[in-house]
Amino acid sequence: MAKHQTPLLDQLESGPWPSFVSDLKQEAEARAKNERNIEYQIPQDVVEDLMGVLELSYKDGTTHWKHGGIVGVFGYGGGVIGRYCDQPEQFPGVAHFHTMRVNQPAGKFYTTKYLKELCDLWEFRGSGLTNMHGSTGDIIFLGTTTPQLEEIFYELTHKHNQDLGGSGSNLRTPSDCIGQARCEYACYDTQALCHYLTNEYQDELHRPAFPYKFKFKFDGCPNCCVASIARADLSFVGTWRDEIQIDQEAVKAYVAGEFPPNAGAHAGRDWGPFDIQKEVIDRCPTGCMRYEDGKLEINNRECTRCMHCINVMPRALKPGKDRGCSILAGAKAPILDGAQMGSLLVPFIKVEEPYDEIKEVIEAIWDWWMEEGKNRERLGELMKRQGFQKLLEVTNIKPVPQHVQEPRTNPYIFWKEEEVPGGFERDIKEFRKHHQR
Amino acid sequence: MATVEFQGKTFTVDEDGFIESYDDWCEEWVQWVKQQEGIDELTDDHRKVIKVLQDYYEKNGIAPMVRILSKLTGFKLKQIYELFPSGPGKGACKMAGLPKPTGCV
Ligand code: HEM
Ligand code: HEM
Ligand code: SF4
Numbered sequence A: 001m002a003k004h005q006t007p008l009l010d011q012l013e014s015g016p017w018p019s020f021v022s023d024l025k026q027e028a029e030a031r032a033k034n035e036r037n038i039e040y041q042i043p044q045d046v047v048e049d050l051m052g053v054l055e056l057s058y059k060d061g062t063t064h065w066k067h068g069g070i071v072g073v074f075g076y077g078g079g080v081i082g083r084y085c086d087q088p089e090q091f092p093g094v095a096h097f098h099t100m101r102v103n104q105p106a107g108k109f110y111t112t113k114y115l116k117e118l119c120d121l122w123e124f125r126g127s128g129l130t131n132m133h134g135s136t137g138d139i140i141f142l143g144t145t146t147p148q149l150e151e152i153f154y155e156l157t158h159k160h161n162q163d164l165g166g167s168g169s170n171l172r173t174p175s176d177c178i179g180q181a182r183c184e185y186a187c188y189d190t191q192a193l194c195h196y197l198t199n200e201y202q203d204e205l206h207r208p209a210f211p212y213k214f215k216f217k218f219d220g221c222p223n224c225c226v227a228s229i230a231r232a233d234l235s236f237v238g239t240w241r242d243e244i245q246i247d248q249e250a251v252k253a254y255v256a257g258e259f260p261p262n263a264g265a266h267a268g269r270d271w272g273p274f275d276i277q278k279e280v281i282d283r284c285p286t287g288c289m290r291y292e293d294g295k296l297e298i299n300n301r302e303c304t305r306c307m308h309c310i311n312v313m314p315r316a317l318k319p320g321k322d323r324g325c326s327i328l329a330g331a332k333a334p335i336l337d338g339a340q341m342g343s344l345l346v347p348f349i350k351v352e353e354p355y356d357e358i359k360e361v362i363e364a365i366w367d368w369w370m371e372e373g374k375n376r377e378r379l380g381e382l383m384k385r386q387g388f389q390k391l392l393e394v395t396n397i398k399p400v401p402q403h404v405q406e407p408r409t410n411p412y413i414f415w416k417e418e419e420v421p422g423g424f425e426r427d428i429k430e431f432r433k434h435h436q437r
Numbered sequence B: 001m002a003t004v005e006f007q008g009k010t011f012t013v014d015e016d017g018f019i020e021s022y023d024d025w026c027e028e029w030v031q032w033v034k035q036q037e038g039i040d041e042l043t044d045d046h047r048k049v050i051k052v053l054q055d056y057y058e059k060n061g062i063a064p065m066v067r068i069l070s071k072l073t074g075f076k077l078k079q080i081y082e083l084f085p086s087g088p089g090k091g092a093c094k095m096a097g098l099p100k101p102t103g104c105v
């Protein structure tokens, strides 16, 4: 017999999609039975109380968590999101329900051994509920009490060789696409760079020292499987600068219908036989491709590396061999002054250990933003306030046409005094000698 | 809201142990928080951080940004964590009696 009636939640057990309600019930039951005789460190009925408070929220259409919460582990200024229920008498099992962010491995590849050990720890000292994973990338331990935080942290670091992720006004947990692990489009080793920079900037991740939050994300190519361009203050998007590699025999196989276009991604519907002219040549955004007499040609100087042709014919076309990444800056959600996606800052940079050039860009931006950023001002907003020009100056990057989608249309142009012959110091009397009042 | 009794004083605190009202701040509060926040011995450096936080809060009505705290005290962030293991927010602000930090923590 469940502790609370949950008629509204129960409706979410029907339908084909995996039901989080059924899963919650399963965990609640497992904790009630406790077949492994675990000495639960937080209330055994935590999951039932969580369902209870959620049902209550469904009923009256409002949240039942109190405002904020400041908890953590000694030495760090973030990593734990404190949370308390606003009906602790009715739902004592979730009176404390803190979330811990655990730094995930790049690309989120796991062994069952590792996951089982983490689960054992979390069953014992937490609710047994997780989020795999948070949007930023972390493994999320969902729900425990304050006294357990240091205990869990001790076990994570000492037994599992595993650290917390980031929260607060700091570098948040970086994340990446699976990259070269399983994708032939990857133009650099996203996992290596993600892992390296995460380790390199541990201090910035664990101890908030920034005006506001800051995120890195790493995509191996412009397909952006980790959505870096929309969800990271600095996005690293793989690309190449030589020629697309063409296998003409494979192109013919596509035209002959031997290979399905887009690796069969549209097989669920009859789109007719593959038409290379319609589906590739005419779709190229720059019109830089030609298919004649059974031969595909690309004018690579005009190619913007949009990935379309490669995505359609992955067995025939490959990114070039001279690879690296672009760096874009300033993406953020709407608050405060409107949503932003990353703006191109570095068109091309080689990605090679020990990544010194990349670190130079990052650290120059931090130096500027840490000094000039207002309280709770994202990098994207500082760019708006002080200007893209300023960002170029502090990163020592020359302005190039690639920095803009279009030149400005208004004439409110600032000049530096040294650029103007004679400077800005003018004497009105001089002027009056030639122009009477 | 819970209450804490310590050395003859009573404080109203929230779940995270932040004092309910800045006006209730006193030396006993400092001694109480010291135990909670992993601090063995209160030094002049601790006092300096607290004083700077309080002066700033009284003047501006908010806690200073980390960068400004470092500038005003002359302590690098690393030193602030050596003094206050839970950091400037959970550690130092709590001891100084400032309101709980908010936002996307
Ligand atoms: C040969 C004579 C003139 C030339 C070449 C000239 C040129 C210009 C130009 C290029 C602008 C900027 C337009 C823009 O920002 O889109 C402008 C703005 C303006 N001009 Fe003139 N102008 C002339 C005479 C005058 C005179 C005689 C007046 C007033 C008595 C005047 C009043 C203004 C005003 C008020 C603006 C600002 C409009 C705004 O910011 O919306 N101009 N002018
Ligand atoms: C009560 C009288 C006036 C008011 C309330 C007023 C208000 C304004 C405002 C709000 C702007 C826009 C400023 C901005 O966009 O940053 C402006 C621009 C301007 N006003 Fe006036 N204005 C007045 C009188 C005048 C007069 C009498 C002149 C010229 C004889 C004049 C010339 C201009 C010009 C040239 C600009 C454009 C400045 C620029 O583009 O940088 N205004 N005014
Ligand atoms: S972003 Fe590009 S390289 Fe990374 S997984 Fe997606 S398609 Fe592959």
Ligand code: SF4
Residues within 6 Å of the ligand: A283, A284, A285, A286, A287, A288, A289, A298, A302, A303, A304, A305, A306, A307, A308, A309, A310
């Ligand atoms: S990558 Fe895009 S721009 Fe370049 S040739 Fe292919 S379709 Fe055209």
